[in-house]
């Protein structure tokens with residue numbers, strides 16, 4: 049394992065990504081992590097960048113024990129400054145803040161420490177004399193600590209890459225973890241594979257085997273696990289993994305909240321239960337949800353109602369499952385024990401967010417999740433995907449035999465169509481939106497554009513517009529189409545469709561969906577807009 053200490057840079061998680069792409073397991077922890085409290089011995093440590101300056105009074109600092117661990121350390125940007133600062137170097141503001149591309153000149157070391165030359169040149173070994181790198185910094189090293197020397201410089205940064213004369217400590221001012229640094233991944237590869245000597249063993253095949261054993265160990269021989277599934281990638285993959293580990297002791301529950309996409313509950317049932325063999329109950333609670341959503345327009349109110357009703361329905365169902373199981377066991381069925389665990393499809397980015405030393409970021413929208421379930425149900429939490437990034441979950445899904453169209457599916461929010469119907473949510477409004485959305489998505493798929501788009505959906509506006517159909521004046525609703533491209537949904541760009549695709553979608557929706565006579569296309573990026581309209 050490579051330990052990555054996060055000082056709050058927006059790129060910290062990318063260091064983790066790059067290591068894992070090299071098939072080396074890496075874990076991100078807040079920079080405040082005390083080395084004596086680690087429950088594993090890392091084979092190397094990376095210190096990330098940071099928005100702070102090392103000399104700020106509130107700047108975060110690393111536990112100096114990191115340099116006593118006896119393993120290689122790589123400092124990136126702030127990480128380099130922090131390492132040098134710790135060892136007596138000086139850091140100061142640059143004359144010009146540097147942001148963007150720079151040309152790094154590799155400097156061969158010809159000093160006294162030649163005997164340890166193998167580690168001295170190891171970081172850039174075989175990467176040539178020059179490379180294009182990405183810089184983003186306002187501070188830089190202005191003098192080297194005594195036992196260090198330069199291994200790379202740029203026009204403005206004389207100490208753009210440095211190393212200790214005899215210990216495996218390295219610092220780079222540029223961001224090797226971003227793809228703009230052309231050979232950045234190779235630099236990280238030199239560090240984790242050659243210098244730290246990690247074996248490239250981290251693969252999804254390996255993960256499945258280990259995780260299944262871990263789940264079996266945690267869950268023991270008795271006791272049931274329940275988990276909510278939505279038809280999304282994460283809950284489906286988590287459910288299939290649980291099924292592989294403990295079979296029918298895992299019971300999936302899908303709550304049909306009445307604001308799902310067209311035929312969604314039936315499709316999930318077919319895929320999870322019939323194709324993947326997972327034990328599943330689909331609860332049709334649509335009337336209950338729609339009843340509670342009646343006349344509600346405020347988006348946060350909609351989210352709250354759906355979140356709370358979901359918890360209520362899920363708990364009721366879990367109790368019913370438990371009772372039914374008890375009765376069956378009384379009649380002589382195999383004893384599988386009580387419901388003890390709750391499965392959640394938490395992913396690594398959520399874990400990172402919650403462990404960030406700056407605390408979770410500001411809430412723009414209260415995203416609905418099932419966290420509230422634990423409070424009342426006295427269940428223990430099991431999160432088999434908590435080490436994985438989204439694309440790793442997708443790879444895992446493919447290996448577990450989940451169909452490709454599902455693995456690549458766009459995200460769908462917990463509160464579903466309720467936050468895409470801008471006015472009050474009624475059965476009639478849901479049906480209009482379901483049909484329009486279904487046409488939109490199927491035309492995108494037909495045009496072969498689905499995988500290029502990160503998320504696409506239709507929105508139903510609570511306004512009526514005048515139109516004309518067959519010589520008659522109409523007065524009907526407006527559908528807005530949204531499609532965005534995004535890396536992480538923190539920022540997003542609107543997607544530029546070929547016009548013929550838009551033309552087909554528009555004509556099909558206005559022809560096939562009663563109650564809609566006008567289509568608009570949303571050309572706002574995030575920020576200032578958000579992906580969803582509510």
Ligand code: XMP
Nearest residue numbers: 413414415416459461462463537578579580
């Ligand atoms: P926004 O609208 O915040 O969306 O730019 C970013 C991503 O989050 C999804 N989203 C939600 N997901 N519950 C969810 O589970 C919610 O309440 C929620 N609101 C937004 C949105 O679909 C997009 O992928």
